[in-house]
Amino acid sequence: xxxxxxxxxxxxxxxxxxxxIFLAVMAVIIGVLILVNAAKKGPxxxxxxxxxxxxxxxxxxxFTLHRIARNIGLNNAQVKMLDFIFKTDGVTDPEKSxxxxxxxxxxxxxxxxxxxxxxxxxxxxxxxxxxxxxxxNMLENSPIxxxxxxxxxKDDTLLNxxxxxxxxxxxxxxAKEENLAVETPKSILGSQxxxxxxxxxxxxxxxxxxxxxxxxxxxxxxxxxKGVPTLLLAHSNQLRFLxxxxxxRKQSVIACFLFLVYVEGSGKxxxxxxxxxxxxxxxxxxxxxxxSIKTMSPIQVGAKFKIEFxxxxxNVAALGQVLRTNRTGVNTTIHVKFLRVSQKSMNIINxxxxxxxND
Numbered sequence: 001x002x003x004x005x006x007x008x009x010x011x012x013x014x015x016x017x018x019x020x021i022f023l024a025v026m027a028v029i030i031g032v033l034i035l036v037n038a039a040k041k042g043p044x045x046x047x048x049x050x051x052x053x054x055x056x057x058x059x060x061x062x063f064t065l066h067r068i069a070r071n072i073g074l075n076n077a078q079v080k081m082l083d084f085i086f087k088t089d090g091v092t093d094p095e096k097s098x099x100x101x102x103x104x105x106x107x108x109x110x111x112x113x114x115x116x117x118x119x120x121x122x123x124x125x126x127x128x129x130x131x132x133x134x135x136x137n138m139l140e141n142s143p144i145x146x147x148x149x150x151x152x153x154k155d156d157t158l159l160n161x162x163x164x165x166x167x168x169x170x171x172x173x174x175a176k177e178e179n180l181a182v183e184t185p186k187s188i189l190g191s192q193x194x195x196x197x198x199x200x201x202x203x204x205x206x207x208x209x210x211x212x213x214x215x216x217x218x219x220x221x222x223x224x225x226k227g228v229p230t231l232l233l234a235h236s237n238q239l240r241f242l243x244x245x246x247x248x249r250k251q252s253v254i255a256c257f258l259f260l261v262y263v264e265g266s267g268k269x270x271x272x273x274x275x276x277x278x279x280x281x282x283x284x285x286x287x288x289x290x291x292s293i294k295t296m297s298p299i300q301v302g303a304k305f306k307i308e309f310x311x312x313x314x315n316v317a318a319l320g321q322v323l324r325t326n327r328t329g330v331n332t333t334i335h336v337k338f339l340r341v342s343q344k345s346m347n348i349i350n351x352x353x354x355x356x357x358n359d
Contacts, residue, residue, distance in 0.1 A: 062083075064094050064095055065079075065082065065083060065086065065094040066079065068094060068095060068098055069082060071142075072138055072139065072142045073138065073142075074135065074138055077131055078131065078134060078135040078138060081128075081131050081132055081135045082135055084111065085107050085108055085111040085132070085135070086107060088107070088110055088111045088114050089106065089107040089110045089111065091107060098139060104136075104139065105354065105355075105356075108132065108136050108354070108356065109354075109355075109356045111132060112129065112132060112351065112356040112357075113356075115128050115129055115132060116129070122344075126343045126344050126347055127343065129347040129350075129351075130343050130346060130347055133288070133346070133347065133350040133354075136350075136354065137246075137247060137248070140211075140248055141246070147207065147213070147239065148237065148239060149235065149236070149237045149239065150175060150180050150215065150217075150233075150235045150236050150237075150239070151175050151176070151180075151235055152175070153172050153175040153180070153205075154172070154175075154208075155171075155172055155173065155174060155175070156171050156172060157171065157172045157205055157207070158170070158171055158172075158205060158206075159171070159172060159182060159203050159204070159205045160203070160204045160205065161185065161201050161202070161203050161204075162201065162202045163185075163193075163195050163199070163201055166193070168185035168186070168193065170182045170183040170184070170185050170231070171183050173225050173226060173228050173230050174225055174226070175235075177225070179220045179221075179232040179233060179234060179235065180217070180232070180233040180234070180235050181223070181225045181230040181231075181232055181233075182230060182231050182232075182233060183228060183229070183230065183231065184222065184229045184230060184231045185231065192229065194222070195219050195231070196219065197219050197220065197221055198218060198219060199218060199219045200216060200217070200218045201216070201217055201218070201219065201233075202214065202215075202216055203215050203216070203217055203233075204242070211241070211242075212241070212242035213239045213240060213241060213242060214239070214240045214242055215236040215238060215239045215240065216236065216238075217233040217234045217235075217236055218233070218234050219231065219232070219233065220232040220233060220234055246287075246289055247287040247288045247289040247353075248287060248353050248354065249285050249286065249287040249353065250285060250286060250287070250352065250353040250355075251284070251285050252283055252284065252285060252286055252352075253282060253283075253284070254282065254283040254286070254309050254310075254311070255280070255281075255282055255283075255309065255310075256280075256281050256282065256283050256293060256307055256308060256309035257278040257279065257280060257281070257307075257308050257309070258278060258279040258280075258281055258293070258295070258297075258299075258305045258306070258307055259274050259275055259276070259277070259278050259279075259305060259306040259307075259308070260274075260275040260277070260279075260303065260304070260305060261273065261274055261275070261304040261305055261306055261319065262275065263304070272304075272319070274306050279295060279297045279299075280295065280296075280297075281293040281294060281295035281297075281334075282294045282295075283309060284333065286349060286352070286353065287349070287353060288338070288341070288346050288349045288350050288353065289337065289338055290320065290323075290335070290336050290337045290338050291307070291320070291336050291338075292333055292334070292335050292336070293307070293333070293334050293336060294331050294332070294333050295331070295332055295334065296330055296331055296332070297332070298332065299322055299325055299332055299334045300322065300325075301322050301323070301324055301325060302321065302322060303321070303322045304319065304320070304321050304322075304339070305319075305320055305321075305322070305336070306318075306319055306320075307319075307320050307336065311348050311349075311352055312348075312357060314348060316345045316348050316349065317341075317342070317345060318338045318339075318340065318341040318345060319338070319339045319340040319341070320336035320337060320338050320339060321336065321337050321339055322334050322335070322336055323335045323336065323337050
């Protein structure tokens with residue numbers, strides 16, 4: 001028995017238009033999928049490749065980079081520098097690179113070497129290197145790529161906990177257990193401090209990339225792990241990103257000389273006079289913002305010095321002011337804030353701190 005279509009009154013013109021619209025939409029969808037796939041894979045044979053998978057040529061990778069850059073607060077010049085850095089190392093997944101410090105430093109290290117070997121005047125090269133490091137420092141201080149849970153803590157990470165008026169520095173024994181196992185805090189006499197179960201405590205710690213975090217926890221109990229008496233803390237998924245030192249700092253042992261600087265005159269006629277006599281010291285840690293120096297000479301807080309030291313056969317100089325001092329036996333450790341540093345010296349210090357100049 002047949003079906004009667006006579007009462008349907010179908011319009012063949014409308015049906016054809018609907019089919020054309022449908023095919024057009026499908027073509028657009030297929031085109032978008034092809035673009036997405038190409039952006040993920042990067043260029044084929046002959047294209048520059050890396051562990052990230054190719055060059056930053058895909059439109060979606062570029063959009064991702066600019067979105068992340070805006071969230072971090074990079075200015076236009078820094079965005080262009082970051083784009084250059086990623087293209088230099090063939091990056092297709094900027095989000096992964098920015099959230100992985102080791103990978104990010106690899107990209108910056110290669111771009112640093114490319115800029116050092118580029119043509120142009122010394123002043124232009126130093127200016128570009130300064131922009132490279134300002135961009136890296138902005139990424140260093142962003143929460144992107146931060147850990148989100150105490151379960152991601154590495155063994156031996158140092159935690160600072162506050163209990164009442166007391167503060168203790170303890171190391172993580174293991175974060176892979178049901179609870180966070182840390183060293184049992186000790187008093188200045190070396191005896192274990194037993195904090196009552198259920199007590200809520202505040203915890204602060206810094207990662208190896210110098211990013212600071214805080215979280216709240218509570219005491220679950222006590223135990224022993226890896227032969228170490230442990231304090232068990234409740235894990236936390238609510239880590240708060242802290243502001244950190246403005247610049248990355250690196251431990252060091254660098255011989256230096258200090259020249260006392262006097263101020264003569266006042267107003268527009270003020271001049272800085274560098275004393276020819278020098279004091280020997282050793283830089284214990286350094287950043288582009290300042291350093292700590294060990295010396296056997298007595299140094300006053302507030303004193304200004306010209307600091308000179310050698311780095312890879314290049315003389316580095318900076319004008320600094322002593323913020324505070326610590327006396328330990330015959331040595332005095334002075335903490336110095338840099339007041340004036342040339343662009344070239346800043347780049348040399350940054351290259352040392354980030355280890356970009358290593359062969």
